[in-house]
Amino acid sequence: MNSCFVEFEIASEEQFRQLEAAVNALCKAKRANLFPPEDYWLAFFDTKATSFFWHPTEAELKDWERRWFATPVEERWNDQTLETPWDFGSMIGAFEDGDYQLVGCRRISGTIARLEFTPYSSPYGGTGCMQALIEAFGHQVTAISD
Numbered sequence: 631m632n633s634c635f636v637e638f639e640i641a642s643e644e645q646f647r648q649l650e651a652a653v654n655a656l657c658k659a660k661r662a663n664l665f666p667p668e669d670y671w672l673a674f675f676d677t678k679a680t681s682f683f684w685h686p687t688e689a690e691l692k693d694w695e696r697r698w699f700a701t702p703v704e705e706r707w708n709d710q711t712l713e714t715p716w717d718f719g720s721m722i723g724a725f726e727d728g729d730y731q732l733v734g735c736r737r738i739s740g741t742i743a744r745l746e747f748t749p750y751s752s753p754y755g756g757t758g759c760m761q762a763l764i765e766a767f768g769h770q771v772t773a774i775s776d
Contacts, residue, residue: 635744641768653735682766716762724759
């Protein structure tokens with residue numbers, strides 16, 4: 631399959647460098663097929679970036695689970711009230727499980743960059759985790775080519 635990408639507008643140079651560091655570490659882990667525990671990944675994210683992710687309290691999680699199981703199966707996946715933002719561990723897990731080579735992150739102009747990947751098959755797992763990673767660092771996704 632061809633190389634694909636998630637294109638984004640760069641929020642700031644510092645945030646771009648932080649994203650690049652996280653992407654480089656994810657590329658290395660995918661190549662080695664060896665993903666360190668969640669604590670390792672948290673070191674790449676400052677407080678602002680980690681606040682992007684869903685951190686439910688025990689009560690919030692129990693309430694969500696109650697609503698999830700009370701919703702008929704055929705409606706669960708389409709009920710917008712049951713949608714939650716990405717949680718950090720799930721995002722990292724989606725990178726680990728994605729059936730693609732993560733190529734890297736590169737600038738294509740002064741304010742635009744791309745997170746590039748090459749799917750091995752279809753379905754490959756989607757770009758949701760890539761979009762979440764990019765947005766966690768304050769950048770805005772502008773295009774997806776997959």
